[in-house]
Amino acid sequence: MGKLTAEMKEFIEDVKLCVAATADSNGMPNASFKGTIQVLDDENLVFAxxxxxxxRKNLQENNKICIVVADHKKMVGYQFKGEAELLDQGELYDKVCSAVEGLNLNLPKPTYVVKIKVTEIYPAPAAS
Incomplete structure (x- = not known):
């Protein structure tokens, strides 16, 4: 099981942008930028x-996910692997929706909130 350190949490909060990698049931990969990544606690990440x-389609078929957060200027980062859960209601959903609204970017309400149970963590030098 992956435990996020204080250093990792601070890094994620500072960078605020990640790439989420998923695959469908046939193994076809997809990578997508996410600008709402947040630390939930020592074992979970969340994004809108x-x-x-x-x-979303990939996670409905295959809940495995990899999140890469990197600082391209310093060429350092982390890779977080885990299992995702799609939430469309509840306290966490409402909290993330409020955070997105607070960005004042005129974004639509999130369809889901993706909660990631981190199972593996690797340092991810951006150059490799």
């Missing part, structure tokens, strides 16, 4: 599904 039709 706003314009993520392919990511």
């Amino acid at each position: 599904d706003i314009f993520s039709a392919k990511t």
Whole structure:
């Protein structure tokens, strides 16, 4: 099981952008930028599904996900692998929707919130 350190949490909050990699039931990969990545706690990440039709479809077929958060200027980052859960109601959904609204970017309400149970963590030098 992956435990996020204080350093990892701070890194994610500072970078605020990640790439989410998923695959459908046939193994066809998809990678998508996510600008709403947040740390939920020591074992979970979360992002808003706003314009993520392919990511959503893949996660409905295959809940495995990999999140890469990197600082391209420093050439450092992390790779978080885990299992995703799609949420369309409840306290966490409402909290993430409020955070998205607070960005003042005139974005639509998230279709889902993707909660990721982190199972593996790897340092991810952006150059490799």
